[in-house]
Amino acid sequence: MAVAARPPRRLINRIAGRHPVGVAFAAPYMIFLVVIYAYPIILAIYMSFHDYFFAAPGAHVDRPFIGLDNYITAFEDPAFRRALFNVVVFLVINVPLTVGLALVLASALNTALPFRTFFRASYYLPYVTASVALIGVWLWLFNSDGLVNAIIGEAGPDPTWLVNRFWAMPIIALFATWKQLGFYVLVYLAALQNVPQELYDAAAVDGAGKLRSFQHVTVPGVRSATTLVIILATIVGANFFTEPYLLTGGGGPNGASISPVLLMYQEGIEQNKPGYAAAIGVILAIGVVVVSLVNRFLLERD
Amino acid sequence: MAETIQADDVVDPVAADEAEPRAHQPELRAPGxxxxxxxxxxxxxxxxxxxxxxxxxxxxxxxxxxxxxxxxxxxxxxxxxxLDNFADINTALNLPRALLNSGIFTAGVILGTLVIGLLAGYALAQLEFRGRGVVFSAMLIVLIVPFQLLMIPLYVMIVRWYGLADTHLGMILPFAVNATAVFVFRQFFMQIPKDVFDAARIDGASELQILMRVAIPISKPALLTAVLVTFIGPWNEFLWPFLITKETDMQPLAVALANYISNVAARAANPFGAILAGATVLAIPAVVLFLAFQRKFVQAHLGSSVK
Structure with missing residues (x-):
């Protein structure tokens, strides 16, 4: 303790704190955060205000400042509007299903249960598995000759699920809900550990059944977790790419399931308009922050 | 947002490791x-x-x-x-090469996380230095930075400026330190009494020696947890390696399989058989690791999420 209790005397301690070596230990991580997060964010904003494009290596090119042009182009672009609409469709399906199912499942898995490990593993497995692998199975399931149509027969839509303008997005949203649900179950399981048992006991004394104690104890007790789940689901919903790229064959049919990130890939990298793609990224990031703040305000007031 | 993930709110992943989530007592039941x-x-x-x-x-x-x-x-x-489908996908993709690329990508991320993340986690938990609060806040903020904001500028930097397209380094860099793992390390070292390290300091050990001889030997459970949570990121990642690899020789399995699905499958005799065989190979390592260490997985995620 003698060392720890010694007051900082040397200049280096006054500058860098009691353990200056901590600066050195944290420096590689800090450099990583600056290079991989802070700098690219600034670069994204810079690019979004310029007519940025890829030129041959070494070529000296002029990339003029164009103000808000990229942003104006985005909002006038039907593909971008469709992508935003698809994010809304995605969230409208995904968020209520995720919050509802994850909370109910977490509550169920938090009770004394036979085979709890099995149940928990089943619901968690899609989360740890690669999207590309799972999409391979969904392609087979929802193919025109696939098992889903084999089961429901003539009742299936025409054109079939993944090439149907109406059904492409709901299938993507369902896939993402199934894939991610296990993670959110865990978030709620963690939150449930903090709901005092006394509240359940008190509710039971007052004659509340399971349903009422779920409604009046569990739901309010995990409200901050609900905020987190909604915010994380919003971030995922603004970011989906692999599903429209692979499951619906590049945002098909005919752009009906385009996502913002897929559009960024097509415009920024395939069409050589990275400035425009960066602007889409900035709009989305701002959108996610605004939606998160609004959610938080709505869910956590009072 | 950052305030919802508070340090003190978090279950210690290691101490919680042995404890199952508390189950509510089943009440006495009526006949119905x-x-x-x-x-x-x-x-x-x-x-x-x-x-x-x-x-x-x-x-x-x-x-x-x-x-x-x-x-x-x-x-x-x-x-x-x-088993022909496995043979088909093997020839169609050069499966060993794709698995090797996935393995290098994943190993690189795990290595970066263990070295840089462990140093940072230890410093955040046990050392008092100027800027510690900034590092901690930055670590929490990056957990919620949407990748779509970073995707285009990272592509410009890594592919265009540094010429790292079609390299393993280019794949690894954006994921080189897993923030959840840094968090796991910090939580682990927080629960070790400061006296343990102070004793070594009195004996004249340098901080690096303390880290190597005291901290790392006792942090095996945290190392395993960090490897597990880090593994599924790069192993399953599709978008980033897809963006920066054009040469099939450099593609991890997720990218190679996706390209097979979108380009080649239409011409194959039994495309779904081959796709599903490839999907099985891609899924197995993560699924097996998860099932083998389910408790660690669950506790790590319980530990790093809010309560």
């Missing part, structure tokens, strides 16, 4: 309750089977000689079983 219980367990089982079915169907499909998408195809038919 047992039927409700049966209904409840039936629903839960049905849900679990729905969740597991695609995994089962993936394996069944991967083993079929003739793809059978009918209802009967969901049940294995001994006369229609084969």
């Amino acid at each position: 309750e047992s039927w409700k219980r049966v209904g409840f367990l039936t629903c839960l089982t049905a849900g679990a089977l729905v969740f597991l079915f695609p995994f089962y169907y993936m394996i069944v499909g991967a083993l079929q000689t003739e793809p059978n998408p009918d209802v009967s195809g969901a049940f294995p038919d001994p006369s229609n079983l084969t």
Whole structure:
């Protein structure tokens, strides 16, 4: 303790704190955060205000400042509007299903249960598995000759699920809900550990059944977790790419399931308009922050 | 947002490791309750089977000689079983090469996380230095930075400026330190008494020696947890390696399989058999690791999420 209790005397301690070596230990991580997060964010904003494009290596090119042009182009672009609409469709399906199912499942898995490990593993497995692998199975399931149509027969839509303008997005949203649900179950399981048992006991004394104690104890007790789940689901919903790229064959049919990130890939990298793609990224990031703040305000007031 | 993830709110991943989540005591039941219980367990089982079915169907499909998408195809038919699909995907993708690329990508991220993340986690937990609060806040903020904001500028930097397209380094860099793992390390070292390290300091050990001889030897459980949570990121990642690899020789399995699905499959004899065989190979390592260390996985995620 003698060392720890010694007051900082040397200049280096006054500058860098009691353990200056901590600066050195944290420096590689800090450099990583600056290079991989802070700098690219600034670069994204810079690019979004310029007519940025890829030129041959070494070529000296002029990339003029164009103000808000990229942003104006985005909002006038039907593909971008469709992508935003698809994010809304995605969230409208995904968020209520995720919050509802994850909370109910977490509550169920938090009770004394036979085979709890099995149940928990089943619901968690899609989360740890690669999207590309799972999409391979969904392609087979929802193919025109696939098992889903084999089961429901003539009742299936025409054109079939993944090439149907109406059904492409709901299938993507369902896939993402199934894939991610296990993670959110865990978030709620963690939150449930903090709901005092006394509240359940008190509710039971007052004659509340399971349903009422779920409604009046569990739901309010995990409200901050609900905020987190909604915010994380919003971030995922603004970011989906692999599903429209692979499951619906590049945002098909005919752009009906385009996502913002897929559009960024097509415009920024395939069409050589990275400035425009960066602007889409900035709009989305701002959108996610605004939606998160609004959610938080709505869910956590009072 | 950052305030919702508070340091003190977090379950210590290691201390919590042995403890199952607290289960609410089952109440004394009225006679009608047992039927409700049966209904409840039936629903839960049905849900679990729905969740597991695609995994089962993936394996069944991967083993079929003739793809059978009918209802009967969901049940294995001994006369229609084969391993040919694995051979097909192996030749179509150069499976060993794709697995090697996935392995290098994943190993690089794990190595970066263990070295840089452990140093940072230890410093955040045990050392007092100027800027510690900034590092901690930055670590929490990056957990919620959407990748779509970073994707285009990172592509410009890594592919155009540094010329790292089609390299393993280019794949690894954006993921080089997993923030959840840094958090796991910090939480682990927080619960070790400062005296343990102060004793070594009195003996004249340098901070690096303390880290190597005291901190790392006792942090094996945290190291395993960090490896597990880090593994599934790069192993399953599709978008980033897809953006920066054009040479098939450099593509990790997720990218190679995706390209097979979108380009080549239409021309293959049994495309779904080969796709599902590839999907099985891609899924197995993460699934096996998860099942083998389920508790660690669950506790790490419980530990790093809010309470």
